[in-house]
Amino acid sequence: MKKRGRSTPKVVRVGVVGVGGRGTFLMKTLLSIPGVEVRAVADASKDNAARAQGIVREKQGSDPAAYVGGASQYEKMCAREDLDAVVCGGPWEIHVPVMVAAMKHGKYGATEVPAATTVEECWDLVNTSEKTGMPCMMLENVCYFQNVLTVLRMVREACFGELIHFEAGYQHDVRMTKISKEGAIKWRGAHSLNKNGNLYPTHQIGPIAQWANINRGDRFDYLTSMSSNARGINDYAAKLLGKRHPLAKKKFALGDVNCALIKSVKGLTVTLYHDTNLPRPYDLIFRCQGVKGLYMGTVDGVYLDGVSPEHHKYEPFAPYMKKYAHPLWKGLQKEAARNGGHGGGDYITLWEFVRAVRNKTEVPIDVYDAATWSVITPLTIESVKKGSAPVKFPDFTRGKWKTRKPLPISKP
Numbered sequence: 265m266k267k268r269g270r271s272t273p274k275v276v277r278v279g280v281v282g283v284g285g286r287g288t289f290l291m292k293t294l295l296s297i298p299g300v301e302v303r304a305v306a307d308a309s310k311d312n313a314a315r316a317q318g319i320v321r322e323k324q325g326s327d328p329a330a331y332v333g334g335a336s337q338y339e340k341m342c343a344r345e346d347l348d349a350v351v352c353g354g355p356w357e358i359h360v361p362v363m364v365a366a367m368k369h370g371k372y373g374a375t376e377v378p379a380a381t382t383v384e385e386c387w388d389l390v391n392t393s394e395k396t397g398m399p400c401m402m403l404e405n406v407c408y409f410q411n412v413l414t415v416l417r418m419v420r421e422a423c424f425g426e427l428i429h430f431e432a433g434y435q436h437d438v439r440m441t442k443i444s445k446e447g448a449i450k451w452r453g454a455h456s457l458n459k460n461g462n463l464y465p466t467h468q469i470g471p472i473a474q475w476a477n478i479n480r481g482d483r484f485d486y487l488t489s490m491s492s493n494a495r496g497i498n499d500y501a502a503k504l505l506g507k508r509h510p511l512a513k514k515k516f517a518l519g520d521v522n523c524a525l526i527k528s529v530k531g532l533t534v535t536l537y538h539d540t541n542l543p544r545p546y547d548l549i550f551r552c553q554g555v556k557g558l559y560m561g562t563v564d565g566v567y568l569d570g571v572s573p574e575h576h577k578y579e580p581f582a583p584y585m586k587k588y589a590h591p592l593w594k595g596l597q598k599e600a601a602r603n604g605g606h607g608g609g610d611y612i613t614l615w616e617f618v619r620a621v622r623n624k625t626e627v628p629i630d631v632y633d634a635a636t637w638s639v640i641t642p643l644t645i646e647s648v649k650k651g652s653a654p655v656k657f658p659d660f661t662r663g664k665w666k667t668r669k670p671l672p673i674s675k676p
């Protein structure tokens with residue numbers, strides 16, 4: 265174990281479940297945060313667990329325990345006495361079972377996104393956290409992107425005036441994560457086989473929910489959703505594997521572009537896209553619009569009535585990034601740039617989690633947020649099935665949204 269000097273922060277002992285692509289990355293980022301020790305790793309694959317052990321050994325000078333196999337193994341890991349927190353970087357279907365096991369064993373939980381994929385799973389997270397008193401954070405890293413945090417400060421300083429409308433999209437060509445070069449359907453592709461809706465909603469809705477104080481003074485009321493035809497994966501398979509390959513013809517349920525409209529109880533509106541099957545540049549959109557102007561992420565521009573010099577024209581956002589720099593970015597920028605992916609957003613996300621574990625405080629993206637943002641998947645699926653009928657959001661806070669206060673701007 266690392267030696268603790270007088271100024272070394274209190275050690276936070278972590279176990280990581282699911283050390284594939286993303287889980288390994290989370291683990292490496294955790295190891296770069298002062299005071300974090302990875303005591304255990306768990307994975308269904310022996311090779312992945314062994315690789316993770318090697319990375320920890322190299323960085324930390326000691327071997328973490330390895331748990332190889334499925335549910336019974338991560339359950340055992342969660343039961344260890346010497347862990348403060350369990351982080352899950354595995355596939356969607358294990359997020360809730362791992363978080364529930366962690367909380368039941370008195371550990372802080374942190375999970376990759378989406379936290380849950382069904383309404384029941386969302387309630388499982390909320391009920392378990394309430395029952396055990398253990399916090400669980402969804403690691404929605406886009407909430408910690410520099411532009412997103414800058415807009416949060418601008419919202420709080422009323423630059424846009426009363427907020428009116430938002431738009432965002434998970435518009436990311438991830439066809440290669442759906443089928444392999446060998447013609448196999450990967451786990452992410454399997455979700456596209458029989459589900460038609462917004463399958464990955466939290467990157468888009470997280471920042472919007474924070475700008476709009478959702479679950480803290482307002483809440484999402486209902487949504488309606490529509491999906492396009494599904495052609496993208498077949499077209500990709502034909503190019504990759506040949507026109508005669510079965511995947512070039514296999515029916516995938518997921519429409520290539522899904523669009524949802526959300527209304528909040530207080531009248532805010534949101535347009536949300538899910539667009540993962542077509543060749544396209546990465547673009548999360550991020551429009552945040554109020555009565556005085558708007559931020560528009562696609563063009564990285566801002567327009568403020570009476571402030572922007574040219575009528576009808578966006579100004580570059582860069583000067584606003586300086587003027588409204590978020591304290592987390594100002595304080596952690598160097599470490600974040602050195603150690604984290606997504607421009608440093610991953611480091612800041614995990615840093616916030618580790619601080620909550622160390623200080624035994626609430627997490628900044630809690631189970632109410634995780635459930636409200638993740639539930640968009642089953643609700644959009646239901647709306648699409650019902651010819652775009654409106655579908656109500658469950659109130660996961662059970663009325664507490666009326667009295668919960670907006671979180672203060674976080675400082676390092």
Ligand SMILES: NC(=O)c1ccc[n+]([C@@H]2O[C@H](COP(=O)([O-])OP(=O)(O)OC[C@H]3O[C@@H](n4cnc5c(N)ncnc54)[C@H](O)[C@@H]3O)[C@@H](O)[C@H]2O)c1
Binds near residue numbers: 281283309333356
């Ligand atoms: N926030 C982000 O920017 C971001 C980026 C990429 C992926 N993700 C999320 O990360 C997660 C993992 O994605 P990935 O692309 O790294 O997947 P992956 O397939 O590379 O890794 C998944 C790992 O989980 C292991 N696993 C599977 N079932 C298990 C079980 N029952 N018990 C223990 N381990 C098990 C696999 O063996 C593998 O090592 C997903 O939830 C994905 O949505 C988030």
